[in-house]
Amino acid sequence: MxxxxxxxxxxxxxxxxxxxxxxxxxxxxxxxxxxxxxxxxNNPDGTPELKQWMQSLEEADIPLIVIxxxxxxxxxxxxxxxxxxxxxxxxKPLGFGIKRATRKLGLKPHEVVMVGDQLLTDMVAANQAGVxxxxxxxxxxxxxxxxxxxxxxxxxxxxxxxxxxxxxxWQEELND
Numbered sequence: 001m002x003x004x005x006x007x008x009x010x011x012x013x014x015x016x017x018x019x020x021x022x023x024x025x026x027x028x029x030x031x032x033x034x035x036x037x038x039x040x041x042n043n044p045d046g047t048p049e050l051k052q053w054m055q056s057l058e059e060a061d062i063p064l065i066v067i068x069x070x071x072x073x074x075x076x077x078x079x080x081x082x083x084x085x086x087x088x089x090x091x092k093p094l095g096f097g098i099k100r101a102t103r104k105l106g107l108k109p110h111e112v113v114m115v116g117d118q119l120l121t122d123m124v125a126a127n128q129a130g131v132x133x134x135x136x137x138x139x140x141x142x143x144x145x146x147x148x149x150x151x152x153x154x155x156x157x158x159x160x161x162x163x164x165x166x167x168x169x170w171q172e173e174l175n176d
Contacts (some may be wrong), residue, residue, distance in 0.1 A: 002125050002164050005119045005157050007135035010170050014038060014115055014136045015053045019060030021174040022113065027132060029105050030057060031098055033116035034068040034078055034086075036138040047083055054082065063105060067097045067114065069121065069122070092121040095129030104166065119157050120150045 011017055014037055022030065031039050039046050057064050066074045066086035075088040090097025102112050109130040116122020117138040126133035162168055 002157070004124050006127070006165060006168070007119070007123045007133045008113070008126075009133070009174055010168060011174065012097040012134045012137055012172055013139075014134075015049045016173050017053075017061050017115065017134060018173060019056050022062060023060065023066055025113075025132070025174065026111060027062070027113045029063045029065065029102075029107055029113075031065050031067045031101055031112060031114045033092075033118070033122050034070060034075060036140060037115060037122070037136055038066065038119045040140045042144075044117060050082075050126055054084075059116050065101050065105075067101060067125075086168055090125070091122075093115075093124035093128065095125050095127075098125055098129035102129065118150055119154045119161075120135070133147060134174075 005048060014032065017030070038050065039115060054064060056134050066075060066084050068071050068086060068088055069076075069090055070088055072088040075086045079086050087097045092098075095121045098112070098114055102109060105112075110132070112129075113132040113134055114126035114129070115134045115136060116126070119134050119135065123133050125134055141152055
């Protein structure tokens with residue numbers, strides 16, 4: 001039961017995910033959640049760190065695609081300044097959006113990683129789609145109202161995960 005929530009890695013920040021470490025794992029594309037993973041849910045402008053990280057992925061020829069449960073207009077408005085492709089209404093925790101993006105790029109599941117800040121949506125969707133997953137800490141401590149409900153249940157699930165999988169630990173980067 002807990003296996004469906006288990007991330008492959010737990011990294012402190014999305015910006016710490018180095019392209020060369022992704023390539024060492026055979027990963028050729030990064031899919032990421034939007035709110036509190038890539039950008040703060042209440043500040044869609046992004047940060048200099050984000051732009052630097054995106055540039056490093058681009059230089060390494062690793063595509064970045066946003067996979068979000070938000071509606072088309074919300075995601076478009078958020079990622080337009082960043083010029084990122086996206087899939088909206090991804091239906092996470094189901095793996096449909098991730099599978100669709102994987103097919104669109106012509107990749108196999110083991111060549112993709114899904115990055116997100118929620119166990120109940122992002123990690124379950126990644127596991128359903130059969131791709132690698134990276135759980136990151138939320139960019140800010142506050143959440144939109146609908147996410148607060150998930151966070152309540154996530155605290156319990158995380159405690160159980162750490163008991164069942166004691167090797168799961170927060171890391172600074174993939175190769176820690």
